[in-house]
Amino acid sequence: MAVKIFLNEDEIPKQWYNIAADLPGTPNPPLGPDGNPVSPEMLAPVFPMNLIEQEVSQERWIDIPEGILDLLYRWRPSPLRRAVYLEKYLQTPAKIFFKDESVSPAGSHKPNTAVAQAWYNKEFGIKKLTTETGAGQWGSALSYACSLLGLECKVFMVRISFDQKPFRKAMMETWGGKCIASPSPETAAGREILSKSPDTPGSLGIAISEAVEAAVTDEKGETRYALGSVLNHVMLHQTIIGLEAKKQLEKAGIKKVDTVIGCAGGGSNFAGLAFPFTLDKINGADIEIIPVEPASCPTLTRGPYAYDHGDVAKMTPMLAMHSLGHDFIPAPIHAGGLRYHGMAPLVSHAVAQGLMAPMSLKQLECYEAAMIFAKTEGMIVAPETSHAIAATIRKALEAKEEGKEKVIIFNLSGHGLMDLNGYTKYMAGELTNAELSQQELDATLERSIKGNPVPKL
Template sequence: MNASKKVFLSDAEMPRQWYNLAADVPMQPHLGPDSQPITPEMLAPVFPMNIIDQEMSTERWIDIPDEIMGMLARWRPTPLVRATALEAAIDTPAKIYYKNESVSPAGSHKPNTAVAQAWYNKQFGIKRITTETGAGQWGSALSFACSLLGLECKVFMVRVSFDQKPFRKMMMQTWGGTCVPSPSPETNAGRQILQEFPDTPGSLGIAISEAIEQAVTDPKGETRYALGSVLNHVMLHQSIIGLETKEQLKKFGERQPDVVIGCAGGGSNFAGLAFPFIHDVINGDKIKVVAAEPTSCPTLTKAPFTYDHGDVAKMTPLMPMHSLGHTFIPAPIHSGGLRYHGMAPLVSAAVQAGFIDAVALHQKECFESGILFARTEGIIPAPETNHAIAATIREAKLAKEEGKEKVIVFNLSGHGMMDLLGYEKYLSGNLEDYELPMEVIERYQNVIKNHPQPTQ
């Protein structure tokens, strides 16, 4: 057994291919307005064709270009750390490991796909990228990536997060990005929402509509849209997390984990860690894979598996996914990255296939868990990551009850140094739990009741 607290890989050991779960878990097609499968040409105004090729690929392994490898090597491989102090604090026989994605320049896993998407756009001749962001992690990451490649970056940030997290906006500006609160008066979608709901806190669905609208209406055709989660190519780029983790576990002397955990909003960091292990499950290994989400936005635990749009203005195709409804406005909890109405189609397909267990958690339990982690392991986690930590602590306590020495791995998807307002509210006793009522879920389902239904 390697007695080290943490394990690194050398630059030479960084994975040189991404893993594509779409090769192993069949997914139903995205649909156009006519309810027929979309074609690559239909996506061309939104994404560059090289990204579209990845989005539709069913190849299992896809090479990482050398130029992207060079950018990733600025912070990758990231360490896998044994959380021995946390184990002692909860007195568990389980061994807890966390993949520390907070060491990236933007402080989260998001640059793994940001640098890839920016590079592919640059290769295609694109000069400007638009996007949305919830908590600000993705907007920061894409601004960073665009700064490396000399691209313009425009970010529509969900209004409640824009107000809660001004330093995220400053990070984007430092890297040359432009950040505006969404909904904004800059787009037709934003103006319509503001006219009807002037005090709305915003949503990722609205911000996506605004970002896509600005991309497709560029008269020069030099702008494209980039998404930080949900789509297949994003899950693909993030798979480097789990691929590194598998090699690091071997260096710790572990054959495989018993439990793999990630927080889940749109699905990117969860998929990044989990998908390479789901590949092992498909090939016979017994691994429990847990997706942790907020009770205020229970996409996997309460929303139906249906066809729905990824945005409010219905500018995206219909996607087969767990969805609360594209008009859903989430409660303004302090986990902006988990406030999305839908779940990645590939994650949803893996849930439908029985490869993923989902759990919904209250934010008080999550902040309590995050503070315990900070006081034992030293890192203040992002509020999103706290959901994974809370689920990890539950699994570790279960191992104690069962008297089993389990190996638990979770993704520390980002640090919380830009999210201290949420911690202040928790520590002062002003943070409230909120569980989305079924009657609210049912009300929002009206917008999808006439959509085509995927086969179950």
């Protein structure tokens, strides 16, 4: 069997898959401050209407415009690889495949939606985009996309990652983006948080507040906000990953997939691979679908399914999602892209419907898995991706114990060449397993979601 499975450029998917059309039950709508559903018009100061239409769409298949395909051709279709050397190391009968999203110019899956969002904003007449970023992968991707389309880009980067990953800022600036540590003195939300907690490591919830504020306060109306995960249209754009993977597995002669795995922070890379396979599961296929998150930020495994805000300053609508509370500040682990208090509403709804089986893992197990992967397959992966690899190793060893030849596929969401500080600290024995106590979790939930509406299943 081939180790690398490619698609020709003319085989790139021409449509995105919208799982909202097929999920059992009715996904809960975003709610405004009055508790009523948010109308598309209420989102207009934040997003262009062409993306809002995708956000609320119930169409199963949405055409990818030629202008976006032309941008995607720069690195897509991405390879599907078989991890034969990891299989040999583990002595497992399982066949392990991974979708290699590290081949994009920004080094991760994030440009799949960055170029789409930048293109739709440009079509709508927008000139500037603001956003947040955790580990810096999304900020890098949007800076790259804006450079292709001639848009200005301002990125609020979570302080701890801003300090841990200085070369991410350099990447953004190379593509013309402006990168600012969050919380910052540039916004009212940032100033308020700094006055209370000047030494805060920051969070994605804080950075989102700053980016949204920066967009909606543009008096000229030339700025909109772009989000790298969580929202429906972002999940939609990322499904190109799973759609390609299904074609590649077919080329490799694989007729049945047993396990689909992706790391999960806000949900975008996980959903990108998993949603096309979830459609098969909805239609009766026996597939285990596993979103993997940090034990220190266990949104799906310990957070309730509730209505909550996506940001600290409560500038976003309330979303029906698994949440640890919008003012939760996760421990400063190196997987900065997974340090988010909430989860994509579509992923949350699928988990609530029993279609997915979330797993949480500790930091040291994930780095150990990343080291094994580097020494077998040769690739140094992002700390976020290490969670998917650790879960894959667990499932491959289970297959070994059971003596079953299972097929496992995971998403390699990004390389770790900008994250070597974390590897250095791991090898020096300086990393620890951050824990979230039940007392801390109870306190943040009491502050954040008590009294909020309860989502319907």
